[in-house]
Amino acid sequence: MKTTSVEVRLPSRMGYEKVAMSTAAAVAKLMGFKEDRVEDLKTAVAEACINAIEHGNLLNEGLSVGVVLSSVDDALEVKVIDDGKGLKNLPPKPDIDKKIHGEEDPRGMGMFLIQALVDEAEWVKGSNGKSSYVRLVIRLDKEAD
């Protein structure tokens, strides 16, 4: 089993999630992922970074978001690390009907998309209220939907 790691550090500024997205796509392509899975990964990584920038680091540009991509055999693991306290609870699945009828915030799709697009997603609280992270895993042999 050979592990290869790539690390990226992003400023906590909206838009820089695209740097992590491009890096993740490059690693996934090197591993042989199909185009549709690369697109799934790009969206999941982008949403994880946006959450870290906005909710974890509260848009404080003095803080950075760490992105660690580790490929092991047929899987790519992505950890997105911020300085926030982490999630208390996972939000409920978004309901488009409630959103359209004004019963639910139109926002709040990010975590749902992450969970729907990768094979594993877990949110881990950091010790001492810092270095919380989301861990994503996408597998090479996953059949396309």
Next chain:
Amino acid sequence: MQTETKARVDQLTSPAGHPVTVLRYEGDIASTSKDAVLGTYQALPKQTSKLVLLDFTKVDYINSSGIALVIQMLIEAANSGQKVYAFGLSPHFTKVFTMVGITKYAGLFAGQTEALAAL
């Protein structure tokens, strides 16, 4: 870092003779796109723009904040008696729009010709 969103409005007529307002977007659809996405839509005359068609052909990146802007538009359209349709999404974003349920309130088409033929 995010590509500025550009929006252009075209007035077309469907083969069935219905006026169709096409909003053509270019660039990223993200949190910074509110003016381009919602502002352009809100500037349309509600009485005459009953059929609104969104052109995503030149959009490469849509994140959850951008999806929220589209949902916001769908809310306003539902309240104004307008119908919204879209075309030009990549296969990936077609899947994403389907996953989040947007297709329940906005019909998606592969291209402009297919969309106009259905309106």
